[in-house]
Amino acid sequence: MGASCIIRHFEFYSPLTDQDKKLLDSLEKAPRCVVKNESVWQEGASTDHFYTVRKGWMYAYRNMEDGTRQVLDIFVPGDIVGLREFAFRKRISGLTALTDAEICPFPKKRMLDVFSQSLLLCHIFFMIASRDQSILLERLVNLGRRSAKAKLAHFLVEISRRLEKTNVDIGNHYRIPLSQGLLADALGLSAVHVNRTFQELKEEGLVNPRHGGIELLDLEGLKAVAGFDPSYLEEDVHGLLAEARARHIAT
Amino acid sequence: MGASCIIRHFEFYSPLTDQDKKLLDSLEKAPRCVVKNESVWQEGASTDHFYTVRKGWMYAYRNMEDGTRQVLDIFVPGDIVGLREFAFRKRISGLTALTDAEICPFPKKRMLDVFSQSLLLCHIFFMIASRDQSILLERLVNLGRRSAKAKLAHFLVEISRRLEKTNVDIGNHYRIPLSQGLLADALGLSAVHVNRTFQELKEEGLVNPRHGGIELLDLEGLKAVAGFDPSYLEEDVHGLLAEARARHIAT
């Protein structure tokens, strides 16, 4: 295949013109491979690039003074990482690979070219930023006002949803490579309590925790215990981009 | 004065050309007044507009099934609200006025005009989105990995920082019109515990809780108990926008 990473992702939102594709393709640099647990950047590093995830999983985190840490987000193939720090000179969170992975760098400075040359791409970038915020907002709700059990279930359902939506083929969707310790740091819990909670979910036949990963057995059941409402993941892709596309092509 | 709401805000980021100002001004509708506790929109409402806050305070929230709620963000004069839902047809959170307020609507559809006509404005919008995400990220850390006391202190310091940064004159910065119940919903705590925690902060001379509001007495002290690191609020305004401005004017 060899198709550009970011083009594939963007085509999920809207068909692109050849010109758009050429533009994106010219800006994307050669893919970079990272191995499991390799750090891509650390807090304080320069923000000169962002990346699209082509293969594998990544996570963003923040280390706290007291030695504890907060995992801020998990990224799956097709996601864009680092766009968040667009406005900043330095990274405010670290990024490391959860599994062996392949990522495609994209120089931040070239965003100017994109914005000035393609109204459609500009719009798509904006949609992605909006979607990212929506996910963060839901994570806030999760941390603030749900029980440990609901937190876990909700998080797992979200991840599985995001996997389904990606344009990238990742094989079996339901084997999630997150350790209980990482989940704990993502959900603001202790690893021990995550384990306890998993035992409950396991008894109810909802999940099957394995070494270094989780198998989701009953998505509907998980949604029920999470009180999962998917609307925060359902962008208005077509309505919003139709006009942008029309005007863009007319130019 | 009567200067446009959004222009004033944008000029915080960069000087604008007359053309940019004209563009923004033509898109902004007449300001709308809302009284304390008035709802601007509810979950599920249409996302056809976003707003700039000219006067007063607002908050975004999400009501949970079990009757509890999560306050997602507080907005102060100069902030833009509703941009988050750019990619969505329906609002995923409610917005209501915390005090009497004045907000300026801006039709979402006209974003196309902005993006196509001004590279600089497009960039500024992107910066704002990035900054918003940064704030959400920090709030995640706050909810996930800090004690009640640190949560409170951190939140208060953030608000005071954001107040200082705004271009809008709001009189005394340090009288914050948040009730303890609202703070509780913002921080994922119970109102009772927020009260207990306030007693501690009060004993230490850091704050002075009054009816329906809080006075910050010792910002440095609050920063210390919060472990506050301001970098997540410090955008690279000038570096990033300089080139956009240069190219924009050259056109």
Place this chain on the structure above:
DNA sequence: TCGGCGGCATGACATAAGTTAAGAAACAAA
């Protein structure tokens, strides 16, 4: 001026989640 109500204050008690510790699996490397 008064009454009512939303917000504050505080105590007693309940509980979800954290901590510590120790052993068992699973994996990775030699």
Place this chain on the structure above:
DNA sequence: TTTGTTTCTTAACTTATGTCATGCCGCCGA
């Protein structure tokens, strides 16, 4: 294989925070 490392599991115990209940204060509207 053997060894070492990470992750999971479980138990006993501690603690931060939630819940319930009650009274008070200070606004705002009649």
